[in-house]
Amino acid sequence: MRVIFIGPPGAGKGTQAEKMVAKYKLAHLSTGDMLRAARDAKTEIGVEAEKYMSSGQLVPDDVIIGVISERLKQPDCAAGCLLDGFPRTTAQAEALDKMLAENASKLDVVLELRVPDEELYKRLSGRGRADDKPEVIKERLVAYNNQTSPLLDYYGKKGLLKTVDGLGTVDDIFIRIEKILDEYAV
Ligand code: AMP
Numbered sequence: 001m002r003v004i005f006i007g008p009p010g011a012g013k014g015t016q017a018e019k020m021v022a023k024y025k026l027a028h029l030s031t032g033d034m035l036r037a038a039r040d041a042k043t044e045i046g047v048e049a050e051k052y053m054s055s056g057q058l059v060p061d062d063v064i065i066g067v068i069s070e071r072l073k074q075p076d077c078a079a080g081c082l083l084d085g086f087p088r089t090t091a092q093a094e095a096l097d098k099m100l101a102e103n104a105s106k107l108d109v110v111l112e113l114r115v116p117d118e119e120l121y122k123r124l125s126g127r128g129r130a131d132d133k134p135e136v137i138k139e140r141l142v143a144y145n146n147q148t149s150p151l152l153d154y155y156g157k158k159g160l161l162k163t164v165d166g167l168g169t170v171d172d173i174f175i176r177i178e179k180i181l182d183e184y185a186v
Contacts, residue, residue, distance in 0.1 A: 001026070001184045002105065004083045004160075006151060007113030008144040009137065010124040011166045012173065016113065017084045019174050024185055027076040030084040034067055035059065053131055056139030058147060061091045069099055088148045093155075108184040110155040111177065115166035117141065 001024065007013045014030075021028040035053060038046030045063060052059045068086050071077070087093040100106055115123075124137045131140065155161040164176045 001080045001108045001181070001186070002083070002100075003081075003108060003181065003184075004087070004110040004155070005085075005113070006110060006148065007166065008115065008117075008120055008148075009140045010120040011113045011115040012123075012170070013084060013113055015170055016173060016177060017082055019170075020177060020181065021082050023178070024080065024082075024181060027074070027079070027081040028084060029068065029071055029077070029081050029086065031064055031068060031086040031088075032084075034071065035064075038067075054136070056131060056136040056143060058088055058143050061089055061095070064088075065092060065095045068096070072099055072103075087151060088143075090150055090154060093151055107160055109162055109180065110151075110160045111180065112152055112161060112163045113166040113173075114163050119167065 003020070003026065005013055005017055005020070017028060017030065020026065035046065035049045039050045039053065040046070045067065048063060049059045058064075064086065068083075072081070083096075087096050120141060121137065124132055125134065131137075152161060152163075162180045164173065164180070166173060
């Protein structure tokens with residue numbers, strides 16, 4: 001199964017993604033993790049990406065599309081994958097549609113983890129990552145609301161979107177996710 005996981009920074013996506021890939025045996029494609037690894041390894045892409053990441057902005061579409069298209073070709077993606085943090089713009093979603101069509105594969109479901117903005121601010125202020133400074137958090141939420149949230153409509157129109165309430169305990173939220181994904185699991 002192929003799943004896209006969408007949610008604002010601080011929604012608890014990382015924790016739920018770990019549980020999903022373990023239960024459903026999916027390759028975990030987190031573009032944030034890929035970019036942080038590239039940054040730490042000081043590759044050309046990593047150095048370029050850091051300029052945007054450190055201020056809470058999205059890295060340019062062509063950079064991230066290049067990274068993900070290489071990753072999708074890896075054999076572990078064939079059995080199923082969780083796209084976590086990609087796509088984040090309409091241009092990225094269109095590029096993904098093209099990549100999947102070229103492989104004669106398709107998405108099963110797009111999960112949105114929904115958490116109100118006030119709750120996100122509260123949670124993010126307690127995290128301590130370098131891009132979790134208040135002004136960077138604000139920028140990341142602005143990027144989500146302006147650039148990523150249009151994808152909800154994009155996938156809603158395709159009939160692929162399922163929204164999960166992101167308030168509650170980790171286990172409560174995972175039960176909600178399982179109710180949706182069990183339907184697509186083979
Ligand atoms: P994340 O861990 O998913 O919140 O990603 C951390 C940072 O990496 C984001 O704030 C962006 O700067 C960058 N990033 C991750 N995924 C993408 C993407 N699909 N498009 C653009 N930038 C991204």
